[in-house]
Amino acid sequence: MSATGTRTGHVVVIGAGIAGLAAAHRLLEGGTRVTVLEAAGRVGGKLLPGEIAGVRVDLGAESMLARRPEAVTLARAVGLADRLQPPATATASLWTRGALRPMPKGHVMGVPGTAAALSGVLSDEGLARVERDAALPRTEVGEDVAVGEYVAARLGREVVDRLVEPLLGGVYAGDAYRISLRSAVPQLFRAARTHRSLTEAVRDIQAKAAAAPQTGPVFTGVEGGVGALPLAVADAVRARGGEILTGTPATGLRREAGGGWRITAGDRVLPADAVIVAVPAPAAAGLLRAESPEAAAELAAVEYASMALVTLAYRRAGLDLPAGSGFLVPPVDGHTIKASTFASQKWGWIAEQDPEVVVLRTSVGRHGETAVLQRDDAGLVEVSRHDLREATGLDAEPLETRVTRWTDGLPQYPVGHHARVARIRDHVAKLPGLAVCGAQYDGVGIPACIASAHAAVDQLAGDLTGVRELTAHPVQSLHGGAGE
Known part of the structure; x- marks a missing residue:
């Protein structure tokens, strides 16, 4: 029925x-x-509206995939059609090798189709390793394989550690060397079963997407928060x-x-x-x-992973943040936070509420990491501010901070x-x-x-x-x- x-x-x-x-x-x-x-x-x-410094924000998930119909359709059905808003900017960075670097284009969950866009993110040796993929014999994925294991075998560990890991970590707060390729990146799993090389599989996915372009944004938010x-x-x-x-x-x-x-x-x-x-x-x-x-x-x-979101509000006067929606952090670089979102730059509805207030947030915690989450709220704010200062130069005193803990919040695949x-x-x-x-x-x-x-x-x-x-x-x- x-x-x-x-x-x-x-x-x-x-x-x-x-x-x-x-x-x-x-x-x-x-x-x-x-x-x-x-x-x-x-x-x-895990969808939690909140407020900081008089500005409405999300204290949990903040966006939803718009290229799948289910969430947008439900939002429209319950009267939120006129509140759906795409990000004001979707340009993100990687904080790696001591600098904020543009997120490479032309990848599928961090897996590149070529080495061309990876300069600055990978070492010369890492770039050469990606280019060797086409010459390698085919690697069977079988019924399933870990994303990190398969990608490292084809393209080298640098691709996993500096691209795949931070992207997967943003979704699952997990370990790329344990996460299932079949469950977490099914599109790539299917392509890998039918192509000789991994970069060829990625290029084929991209070509098919280009041949059937979809209108509208990839992600969307909701005015007032998801x-x-x-x-x-x-x-x-x-x-x-x-x-x-x-x-x-x-x-x-x-x-x-x-x-x-x-x-x-x-x-x-x-x-x-x-x-x-x-x-x-x-x-x-x-x-x-x-x-x-x-x-x-x-x-x-x-199994589940725990994490915390640290939301910080600042006075805009004198603030000079990098452009874009924020940055991801490869764990291999040894920093505590795994990502930061420049919420007031990413979402127009946040910026419009109070033009004099800037909202940022960081995320902390990955599967298996327990020590950092044992810090009290003040400790999580401190490490977030330290990493923000190192990454962006932001050294201002926040107007207000909020820590939201999601204990056992993300199931592992x-x-x-x-x-x-x-x-x-x-x-x-x-x-x-x-x-x-x-x-x-x-x-x-x-x-x-x-x-x-x-x-x-x-x-x-x-x-x-x-x-x-x-x-x-x-x-x-x-x-x-x-x-x-």
């Missing part, structure tokens, strides 16, 4: 991040009654009659003998015809352990991730009326999370067809009385 077909019944969505909210929104479009449970006191997960998206989706869910219960963690999930599900949330019990589990892997493992210990074991093995996800879904599919979605499956970006939610809803379509209309479904107390 399509997402807009007629459904009956009641679905409980566990988790009110963007995936859970997108699932609820799609269910309601199809006529299904929905209750969303969220452990935190707010909706949105954190406005989950709030708008939540409003739309409520407007359609959906219920969202924040501060209500699901603590138990059991299949009823006669069909349907029983969800425990504190002293409440919610009966449901189907359930979508849209929480991070550790929480999902806990919920599924009773009914699908196999899926739970796979989910419990998913190691080699074999696709197979783990397939096993999880195979186990879950054995239980009618159950589906899963979220960043730990098919991509950590906002559009990928929304696509994951839509797939979960569509999976449930057959389970909900013909289900009896349950108009009462009271939220019951474990003590026997009617709940709120």
